Amino acid sequence: MRQNKMILPTLREVPKEAEITSHRLMLRAGLIRQLASGIYTYLPLGLRVLKKAEQIVREEMERAGAQELLFSALQPAELWHQTGRWDDYGPELVRLHDRHDRDFVLGPTHEEVITTLVKQEVSSYKKLPINLFQIQTKYRDERRPRFGVMRAREFVMKDAYSFHTSWDDLDVTYKAMYEAYNNIFTRLGLFFRPVEANAGAIGGEGENHEFMAMAEVGEDTIAVCSHCEYAANLEKAEAAGHEAAGLQPSEEIAATEKLHTQDIKTIDQLVESLSLEASRFLKTIVYLADGEPVVAVVRGDHDVNETKLKDLVAATTLELANDTTIERTLNAPVGFIGPVGLTGVKIIVDREAAQVTAGITGANERDYHITNVVIGRDYTPDQVADIRNVIEGDRCPNCAEGSLEFHRGIECGHIFKLGTKYSAKIGATYLDENQKSQEMIMGCYGIGISRCLAAIIEQNNDESGIIWPIAVAPFHVHVIPVNVKDAEQVAIAENLYRRLQAQGIDVLLDDRDERPGVKFKDSDLIGLPLRITVGKRASEGIVEFKVRKTGESVELSVEKAFEEVTGLVLGQ
Amino acid sequence: MRQNKMILPTLREVPKEAEITSHRLMLRAGLIRQLASGIYTYLPLGLRVLKKAEQIVREEMERAGAQELLFSALQPAELWHQTGRWDDYGPELVRLHDRHDRDFVLGPTHEEVITTLVKQEVSSYKKLPINLFQIQTKYRDERRPRFGVMRAREFVMKDAYSFHTSWDDLDVTYKAMYEAYNNIFTRLGLFFRPVEANAGAIGGEGENHEFMAMAEVGEDTIAVCSHCEYAANLEKAEAAGHEAAGLQPSEEIAATEKLHTQDIKTIDQLVESLSLEASRFLKTIVYLADGEPVVAVVRGDHDVNETKLKDLVAATTLELANDTTIERTLNAPVGFIGPVGLTGVKIIVDREAAQVTAGITGANERDYHITNVVIGRDYTPDQVADIRNVIEGDRCPNCAEGSLEFHRGIECGHIFKLGTKYSAKIGATYLDENQKSQEMIMGCYGIGISRCLAAIIEQNNDESGIIWPIAVAPFHVHVIPVNVKDAEQVAIAENLYRRLQAQGIDVLLDDRDERPGVKFKDSDLIGLPLRITVGKRASEGIVEFKVRKTGESVELSVEKAFEEVTGLVLGQ
Incomplete structure (x- = not known):
């Protein structure tokens, strides 16, 4: 192509709105222009890279036996009502209505649509398994679009969906997709890792992996073992079971004692004022799980992992309770909440918080904490479970030898075992060898193709500009x-x-x-x-x-x- | 590809909802499935054809010097306010708002967006001309989606926009696009004709052509000369100036006479009851042009061409007045309206109606018509102009020898000389050789790629199914x-x-x-x-x-x- 008449507007100045390298370089090298927050135009140079990345994805998907088709972006709301996602998905779902006032969504993913198609077109086990993919424009009304095409509101995705007669059969395709994803990200020139992950809004019953391009600007934290292959998204990373250090039979601990802690509401303030380790404190956080209050207790040096907690209580929504709700529900002042004496509310205690022998916690009374708190003696949890985020240095949950290190990553791909979550609700069944109706077992597999462009640039640049890998170079x-x-x-x-x-x-x-x-x-x-x-x-x-x-x-x-x-x- | 595991669901039965051959065959041959009214899924077979057609379009556009880029489907409403199309476009424009209540449209075309981009990125005559195209999903909320992908609400278009320093320069690109379109439709295996057309909602000041795939099911009527190359959309086709047959000086016509015509309101009834040629009657139709009443008079054997009338009165909207409006405004009963004695309303008379020597028309009184009506003597038109549809057999407006024949066509492509309609409103200017700011002259060029699939099948089938041309065969x-x-x-x-x-x-x-x-x-x-x-x-x-x-x-x-x-x- 001849550069003279090409729309290839390079910029000398660093655009102010761009916070990260890839966004700056995509603007400066004339790959994209912003039209509105989170909405971008691909100029000729950027489109060429996008098309090359799409073609790599297409080739590897076809090589792995998937068939390409193309759905509409517009999806009738009825399908989303059927699976409940119309209510569950929240404000990120772009909704609109047509001239006849029928509701539609602009698809962020296509589970409903494809499951409906397969329900209509596939009826026998003989036609299974199948794996269908599309490369298509998707929509998500992000609260805070940022980082250019990394977190956009209109973006290009490859999404694939597979349908099976058994979990074993799903396993085979899942492994093939895992392999295909490794091939794709390798060909795209990315330094990446597959990590265990949480299923998020897509849901599903089985295992799932994210493919993370390693980059400091990544929005995800990945816990990686220093010794073995273990790698997991922070949301998902398991805390290894700890031996309690110096656990004493509870009888040996003196009775609880009230401490006057005028205006001291945070763990940091307590640690300073009482000169004790943060791990001695029982941090108590109040949530609303589907509107019902739930109290979570973790060690003072730990944080609640809201994903784990939400999964544990099987809630659709989980949010921090606000001050008014806390004081009305627990009849106790914010900043001085603790599990002792709380009634009428579910108390969930992290496994390690449960091993604190003589804890310090809020007294549910303004300006007071209590000490020598013993689980089972002074309060009774409804459940003890892993509800915390791992922290750097934690023992690896997979091997005996390593400890966890944290890295940042950009989620470029995600593969899921969905099971029957969608097929059950949509009624996608098939007749098995015995003419018996069975629900299809599903998997789904996504790649954020436009996001990959940002990841590639994030990993391949120097102070002068981008350094394109040959395979995706414009x-x-x-x-x-x-x-x-x-x-x-x-x-x-x-x-x-x-x-x-x-x-x-x-x-x-x-x-x-x-x-x-x-x-x-x-x-x-x-x-x-x-x-x-x-x-x-x-x-x-x-x-x-x-x-x-x-x-x-x-x-x-x-x-x-x-x-x-x-x-x-x-x-x- | 192996057929056994492919999603290629052929149908023996003819789907009831499909009214035309191509729609029936696209469903029966497993190319598409409907998701909602006017919204389709392309199954693997259909997608392969779509991709091949896209590639042909891409190659010919690039060969003609156009550069490919990719806009978002979402467009901020502000841009549409700027050009006035937010108000003008009507209910076919898909509108929505984001979580912050900002208005957006899903683009049916991209004039606003591209003119804004070029305004930002091109400032000198040295960078002109440029011609930019995209292949992208478009949205139009059709009142009556039908015929499968022929008139869909979500569809694939190639749209291109060119920017110039002069009309002469636009001419060069317009001709290149005309040529490229001929190549594209030829390669797609279509039997087609370029025809003179009306600009419609896109607007613009200059000439424009539609590329029509000839087919009986086409929604457009094309007037074609039996002798020369003249071909035009019915909306656009000019009526040749006629010599008035036996025109008499108006003095020789007797004075008007009232006829009692009990309950006779239509031309057909009048023709039958009075045993006179329909061409003797003056058909009088009342419109609202941007809300103002306008009376159009055509011969009884002619119909008003609303596009010509709308252009003539330079209205944004033109609609038939309803009975209440007519009776209130003209103080005359519906069915008996005529130009004689009407006041306070604009009267526009078709050229041939103006040549009727002793016309018959409504008397503006229930159950009465009047005869011997002479223009200039009995009523005075505000304007005499070509405001009728041509009819078969009309003399060709281009050559002396031919007469017009009617054919049906599917509009597969449309090329426009836009002039400065958009650049003026968006402020897309450049500096000329003398550093003087000038508005860019624009052209735009569309192809309905998904619609082409229907046209190809409409022209290439037999009773057993589709007959694919090699170039686009799946x-x-x-x-x-x-x-x-x-x-x-x-x-x-x-x-x-x-x-x-x-x-x-x-x-x-x-x-x-x-x-x-x-x-x-x-x-x-x-x-x-x-x-x-x-x-x-x-x-x-x-x-x-x-x-x-x-x-x-x-x-x-x-x-x-x-x-x-x-x-x-x-x-x-």
């Missing part, structure tokens, strides 16, 4: 005649442009009448993997060949440069 | 082992399947364990251009090679059949 090679008024330079550049294109190589020809400095700066910013500069030595048939990633450059004959490029690109 | 060849329990047949079919695919040929292998009759019926219905049947003579190395379009079939050696297919497909 063009493979940048051919730059330094001076477009020099007929010899132009002739060589045009010749290379044509010959390389004839080999199936994507070439960007910088035919602009710009100063060399501008051309090179733009070239580094755009970051094509290879560059051929046709400059002063053109008359001798010598050009400069440069690799963006290493910065290495050599002078070569035109012919040799041509061979280098074709070798590197086609040999890929 | 697969080039159908390989059918008649009996999948016969190892020899299967071996030959599998071998052909692999070898043909290796040549880049798209092969569908019917590996289903079905009766031969079912396989052949499905094969004819799906309508791939070529078929190789591996049957009884497999042991001799003989297969049947069949061309879907001609129905010709020959027995050939496996090798010869392989060569026939590769020759026909790759030689294309």
